[in-house]
Amino acid sequence: MVKFRFLFFLTLFLSSCKQDLHYEYTDAVYKNGDDLNWAKKNYDTSGWEKERDPKTAVFWSRVNVRITNRDPKDSISVGLGIHSFGSFDVYWDGVFVGKNGEFAKDKIHEVPGTEMSDFLLPDSLARSGLHTLALRTAQHFNTGELRGVDVKLQYYKALIQRPLVATSYMNLMAGAFLVAAFYYFLLYINSSRKELDVLIFGIICLLFFALLGVEHVKFYITIPYSHFYTRLEIVGWLTFAISLLVPFYFTIQFYFKKKFWLLGLQLLILIWIYIDNFRHYDWTAMLFSYTMWFFSLIIVVNALFRNVKGAWVVFVGLLMSAVASAFIVYDFFLFICYTLIVLSMLYLHTIRAKLLEKEHQSSLILSSRLKLELLKKNIQPHFIKNTLTSMIDWIEESPKDGIVFIQALAKEFDILNQIGEETLIPVAKEIALCKAHLKVMQFRKEINYVWEQSGIDELDLIPPAIIHTILENGITHSMPSIDKIITFKLSFEKQRGNKQYKLLTIARNRENRIEKKTGTGFQYIAARLTESYGDQWTFESQAVPEGWLTCIKIHAG
Amino acid sequence: MNILLVEDEARIAKRVARMSREFFGSTIQNLVVCESVNGGIKYLSEHTPDLLLLDLNLNGEDGFDLLKSVTASAFHTIIISAYTEKAITAFAYGVLDFVPKPFDQERLNLAFRRLFTSGPKSEGKLEYLAVKKAGSIVLIDIKEVRYIKGAGIYTELHLLNGKKALHDKSLEKLEQLLPASFERIHKSYIVPINQAKEIIVHTGSKYLLELKNGEILPIGRSRYKELKRKII
Numbered sequence: 001m002v003k004f005r006f007l008f009f010l011t012l013f014l015s016s017c018k019q020d021l022h023y024e025y026t027d028a029v030y031k032n033g034d035d036l037n038w039a040k041k042n043y044d045t046s047g048w049e050k051e052r053d054p055k056t057a058v059f060w061s062r063v064n065v066r067i068t069n070r071d072p073k074d075s076i077s078v079g080l081g082i083h084s085f086g087s088f089d090v091y092w093d094g095v096f097v098g099k100n101g102e103f104a105k106d107k108i109h110e111v112p113g114t115e116m117s118d119f120l121l122p123d124s125l126a127r128s129g130l131h132t133l134a135l136r137t138a139q140h141f142n143t144g145e146l147r148g149v150d151v152k153l154q155y156y157k158a159l160i161q162r163p164l165v166a167t168s169y170m171n172l173m174a175g176a177f178l179v180a181a182f183y184y185f186l187l188y189i190n191s192s193r194k195e196l197d198v199l200i201f202g203i204i205c206l207l208f209f210a211l212l213g214v215e216h217v218k219f220y221i222t223i224p225y226s227h228f229y230t231r232l233e234i235v236g237w238l239t240f241a242i243s244l245l246v247p248f249y250f251t252i253q254f255y256f257k258k259k260f261w262l263l264g265l266q267l268l269i270l271i272w273i274y275i276d277n278f279r280h281y282d283w284t285a286m287l288f289s290y291t292m293w294f295f296s297l298i299i300v301v302n303a304l305f306r307n308v309k310g311a312w313v314v315f316v317g318l319l320m321s322a323v324a325s326a327f328i329v330y331d332f333f334l335f336i337c338y339t340l341i342v343l344s345m346l347y348l349h350t351i352r353a354k355l356l357e358k359e360h361q362s363s364l365i366l367s368s369r370l371k372l373e374l375l376k377k378n379i380q381p382h383f384i385k386n387t388l389t390s391m392i393d394w395i396e397e398s399p400k401d402g403i404v405f406i407q408a409l410a411k412e413f414d415i416l417n418q419i420g421e422e423t424l425i426p427v428a429k430e431i432a433l434c435k436a437h438l439k440v441m442q443f444r445k446e447i448n449y450v451w452e453q454s455g456i457d458e459l460d461l462i463p464p465a466i467i468h469t470i471l472e473n474g475i476t477h478s479m480p481s482i483d484k485i486i487t488f489k490l491s492f493e494k495q496r497g498n499k500q501y502k503l504l505t506i507a508r509n510r511e512n513r514i515e516k517k518t519g520t521g522f523q524y525i526a527a528r529l530t531e532s533y534g535d536q537w538t539f540e541s542q543a544v545p546e547g548w549l550t551c552i553k554i555h556a557g
Numbered sequence: 558m559n560i561l562l563v564e565d566e567a568r569i570a571k572r573v574a575r576m577s578r579e580f581f582g583s584t585i586q587n588l589v590v591c592e593s594v595n596g597g598i599k600y601l602s603e604h605t606p607d608l609l610l611l612d613l614n615l616n617g618e619d620g621f622d623l624l625k626s627v628t629a630s631a632f633h634t635i636i637i638s639a640y641t642e643k644a645i646t647a648f649a650y651g652v653l654d655f656v657p658k659p660f661d662q663e664r665l666n667l668a669f670r671r672l673f674t675s676g677p678k679s680e681g682k683l684e685y686l687a688v689k690k691a692g693s694i695v696l697i698d699i700k701e702v703r704y705i706k707g708a709g710i711y712t713e714l715h716l717l718n719g720k721k722a723l724h725d726k727s728l729e730k731l732e733q734l735l736p737a738s739f740e741r742i743h744k745s746y747i748v749p750i751n752q753a754k755e756i757i758v759h760t761g762s763k764y765l766l767e768l769k770n771g772e773i774l775p776i777g778r779s780r781y782k783e784l785k786r787k788i789i
Contacts, residue, residue, distance in 0.1 A: 382614065385639030389659035390568040446567040511595055 021078065021153050022069040025133075028149040029063075032056040034105065039091035039134045054144040058105055063133045063149050070128045078126035079156030080119045085147040085225045086139035087113040093125045093132055101224070107140035112224035115147075120156050141226035163219040170335060174212035177342070181205035193356075197252045201349060204245050208338055211238040215335075232281035239285040240270055243292035246341060250296055253348045254303035254311060266295045289337065293318060296341070310348045317344035367423065367531060373524055374420055374465055390444040405443040412436035419464040423532055427501075428458035431490065433468050438488070447480045450487040457492060460499065463528035469521045470503050470541075470550045478507035478547060497556025505548040529554070559587040559606040563597035564637070566612070569658070573610055573637065576662050580669045594623060601630070608672065609634045613647075624650050625694040629687035631710065631725040633733070635668045648682035650696075651734050675732060683734045686714060688722045697722060699739075704774060705731060705747040742766055742784055743777040753788055756781070 029048035031038065038060045045062055052059060061084075070078075080092065087101030087110050097120070101113025125131065133151060152159070184202030188194065214234050217223075223231060247266060251259035269291055277284045297318055303311035321337035377383070387409060395402035415433040419425045431453065438449040471488060480486045487506040492499070522539070529537040529552070536555040541548070558581055564570040570590050578585060589606070591597040597611070609627055613636050627634045628651035636647045637656045644655040654668035685696040697714060706713040707728035714722040724731065732741055741747050748766065756776065757765040764776035766784070776784060 381639040381641070385658040386566050386569065389572070389639075390566060392659050392661070393568055393572040444566050444568050446571075510593060 020158075021067060021155070023065055023067045023151075023153045025063050025065040025151045027063070028061045030059055030061050032059045034058055034060070034136065036136075038062070039094050039096070039136065041094040041132045043132075043134075052146055054146060057107070057140045057143045058138050061135045061137060061149055063151055065131045065133055065151055065153065067126065067128050067131065067153065070126070072127065075123060077123065077156040078121045079154055079159035080121050080133070081152035081154065081159055082117050082119070082133075082135075083115060083147075083150035083152070084135065084137075085115065085142060085145055085228070086135075086137040087111060087225075088135040088137040090117075090119055091132075091134040091136070092119075092121055094134075095122065095125060097121060103136055103138045104140075105138065110138045110140045112141055112226045114222045115225050115228045116218065118156075118159055121153075126153075139225075141224075142228075163216075167216040167219045170212050170216045173335065173339065174209045177205045177209040177212070180346075181209060197249060197349075197352065200245055200249045200252070201345060204242060204249060204342065204345070207238055207242050207245070208342060211235065211242065211338075212335065214238065229279075229281070236274075236281055236285050236288070239288040240274070242338070243270060243288040246292050246345070247295040247299055249345060250299040250303075250314065253345075253352065254299055254306075254308045256299050256302060262295065262298070266291060293321065293337070310351045313347050314341075314344040317341060363531070366527060370423075370524070370527055370531060371420060373527075374416065377416060377465060377468075386444060387440060394443060401443070405440070408436060408439035408443065412440055416465070422464055423528075424461040425464045426458060427456060427460045427462050427467075427492070430462060430464065430467050431456070433465065434471050434488070434490075437468060437471060441475055445475070446484070448483075448485045449475075450485060451490075452487060453490045453492075455492045456490065457494070460492065460494075462501070463532050466525045466528050466552070467501065467503060469525055473519075473521050474503070474505040474507070474548060474550075477510050478505055479510055480507060499554040501552045503550045504544070504546060505550075507547045509543055509548055525552075558584045558608065559604070560585060560589070560608045560610060561597065561600060561604070561606040562588065562590045562610045563592075563594060564590065564610070564612040565592045567592070569612070569637075573665070576665050577610070577669075579662065580666050598623065598626075601627070605630070606632055608632055610637055611635070612637050614638070614640065621646075622694075624652075625687045625696065628652060629689050629694050629725060631727070631730075633672060633730060637665075645682060649684035651683050651685065651687060653733065671733065675729060683736055686722075686724060686731075688714065688724055690722065695722070699735070699749075702749060703752050703768065703770065703772075704749070705739075707745040740780075740784060740787060741777075742780055743775050746774050748774065750787055753784075756785060756788060 027050065029045050029050060030052040031045075031048045032053055037043065043062075048062065052061070080090070080097070082090065082100070087099075087103050089099045089103050090097050098117075099113075100117040102109070102111035104110040133149075135149065139145075181202050184198055184205060188198045188202060191198065214231060218231065244263065244267060248259070248263055250256070251262065256262065270288060273287045273291065274284060277287065296314075300311055300315045300318060304315060317340045321340045324336045324340070391402060391405055391409070394405050412433065415429065415436055419429060419433070431451075435451055438451055441447070442449050467490065474488060475486070478486055489502075489504040489506065491502045491504075493502075494500075522541075525539060529539065533554055538553045538555075539551070540553075541550040543549075560577055560581075562570060562573055562577070564573060570592065574588055574590060577588060587606075589600060589604075591600055594613075597609075601609075609630075609632055611623075611627065611634055613624060624647065633653040634651075635654045635656060636644075636652050637658065637660065638647075639658045641657045644657065647655045653671050656664055656668050683699060685698060686702070688695050688697055697716065701716050701718070703715045703717050705724075705728065706715065708723075710727055712724045712726060712728050712731055714724055716722065726734075728741075728745065728747060732739075732747060735747065738751065739747050739749050740753075748768070752768050752770075754767045754769045757767055757773070759765065762778060764778070764781045766774045766776050768774065
């Protein structure tokens with residue numbers, strides 16, 4: 001409710017007050033040269049020109065103003081606002097009321113005034129009736145620029161206050177976007193994922209902050225008329241960048257295919273608009289915004305058809321901004337339209353963040369599942385019960401060997417326990433695990449398992465029990481040579497940051513041994529590699545003349 | 558006696574072989590060890606042993622196919638496995654026993670002794686009879702059986718739907734697998750009790766059993782009392 005009241009008062013304030021002065025004014029007439037008599041109220045201007053001579057820098061201009069509704073008892077101060085180029089002295093009914101910049105007959109002494117200047121009128125000269133405004137102007141800068149004279153009469157306080165109030169709201173908004181920009185930049189910098197959309201969103205927020213600031217800076221900074229177009233140029237380029245980045249952001253958020261075709265086309269259109277409407281600043285910026293709106297719509301409608309989450313919200317946001325543009329003057333449209341779009345983008349971003357959080361959650365679940373899987377290696381019935389059965393037999397038949405067997409099993413369990421909580425372990429540890437496993441299996445299978453290794457960097461880190469898993473597969477799917485030997489050769493290579501582990505099983509392959517990527521063993525290896533390296537790994541496993549070769553490559557970066 | 562042992566753990570295979578020899582003694586004519594399931598299948602395609610000792614990893618689909626295939630055969634199968642939780646499935650398909658690893662001589666002997674005890678087991682958990690039919694194996698729910706008739710070394714399964722199926726096992730071997738709800742009424746017949754309607758007594762101590770569908774089967778003289786007790 002409080003919010004609503006606030007909005008209500010804001011709207012009242014922004015809409016024009018019923019107490020405003022009513023007035024009308026003629027187009028300006030011009031005369032080159034300088035004569036203080038031209039300031040007089042009833043001076044005959046019949047010989048004056050309707051157009052200013054663009055080559056002359058010193059001239060006078062006169063405008064007739066009629067105040068139509070001022071109450072004779074009204075004693076509130078009246079202000080005069082003038083929009084014009086040049087440095088001028090202002091005469092109201094022949095009376096000097098102030099100056100904008102410093103009039104001078106030569107360029108060196110001219111101090112450029114600003115495009116928008118305000119003056120307090122003497123109360124006696126601001127009554128209902130006909131009045132004359134005369135400007136003694138020097139325009140040594142941008143002399144060729146014919147800007148005309150716009151007159152605004154208003155109660156002085158309102159004249160000064162209103163733009164500042166509007167500006168304060170805009171600055172409030174701009175501040176919010178500045179904070180958002182900082183937040184997203186920091187998010188981008190500190191995130192390990194370096195998501196492009198986060199960066200772009202941050203840039204859009206920053207550009208939007210700048211646009212709001214530059215758009216309204218004229219109300220509290222005096223910009224010499226000689227630099228009047230600089231601000232508009234900046235507004236234009238800011239709008240250009242935002243118009244390009246907003247659809248770009250949507251293409252990322254909505255997974256738009258062929259986005260660079262679309263954005264390339266949009267870029268061409270924006271450039272064409274810039275060239276075709278060169279120096280029509282506000283108009284150009286408006287066309288830029290329309291282009292942005294149109295291209296965003298294409299992307300959102302496409303996303304709607306593909307049922308992408310969040311597309312409806314953005315679609316509604318775009319429609320609302322279109323409706324707003326039909327009722328509101330461009331300056332406010334710009335503000336409202338962009339705010340709606342940025343808000344819907346913010347909404348999209350929360351959806352995305354939620355998704356990321358989910359992914360994070362599931363990666364945590366994956367990690368704990370993998371820990372469990374590793375733990376299960378200890379206790380899975382096939383391993384433990386076959387081992388125990390063999391062990392009973394060894395103890396019954398040859399107690400001494402039985403004890404060695406038990407010790408080998410204990411060693412394997414020890415290592416599995418040590419690595420159970422890790423996601424990466426030194427390869428030396430992994431090799432120790434493999435050797436312990438081979439010793440256990442030797443007792444069970446009565447095959448002589450030989451372990452060989454070359455090029456191993458003992459401190460290199462790998463996910464736990466992946467070579468162990470390959471080894472288990474090798475034991476299951478290989479038959480020993482006639483002299484009952486199976487040899488495993490582990491080799492390691494490192495080139496330009498790419499790492500490669502090869503495990504060669506020298507044995508006869510059992511029938512039906514094919515490379516299966518569906519087995520639980522492969523799934524475990526794949527999940528472990530993904531956990532630590534994302535998609536920067538490859539796994540190959542195939543028959544070779546000597547037996548079976550498994551190769552794990554881990555790519556740099 | 559011919560025994561086939563399928564076991565890929567060399568040490569365990571030795572153990573089973575040793576214990577088998579101890580139990581059967583000189584009655585063993587032949588004990589063949591295959592270290593892979595494929596090798597075992599190949600052996601079975603050429604030979605018919607009297608007993609199969611099988612280490613079966615029932616987790617894969619192949620395991621079940623092999624289980625159906627061996628239980629459809631004439632010989633008895635004893636599973637020796639680490640996967641204790643699969644015992645019920647194995648019994649349902651018709652194995653003589655399921656020996657969980659790790660095992661000792663006594664447990665293995667218990668399994669072997671089942672070969673020689675006749676009559677249904679009170680704990681019989683058989684649910685299906687695997688039957689070879691046109692090159693593939695069909696599972697018949699034992700609830701679908703009206704009666705079983707011995708036919709030499711084979712048996713005929715007479716089903717509720719009127720159809721017949723041949724089983725490779727002898728009536729004696731099936732009797733060892735079937736649950737207590739099945740009764741041997743004659744040297745050539747086994748009937749599920751729930752299919753029996755009444756006992757007809759003819760003069761001269763000739764006993765007949767009328768089934769619910771009206772079919773009449775002979776009752777062995779020595780089995781009459783036991784059957785009468787069960788039906789009433």
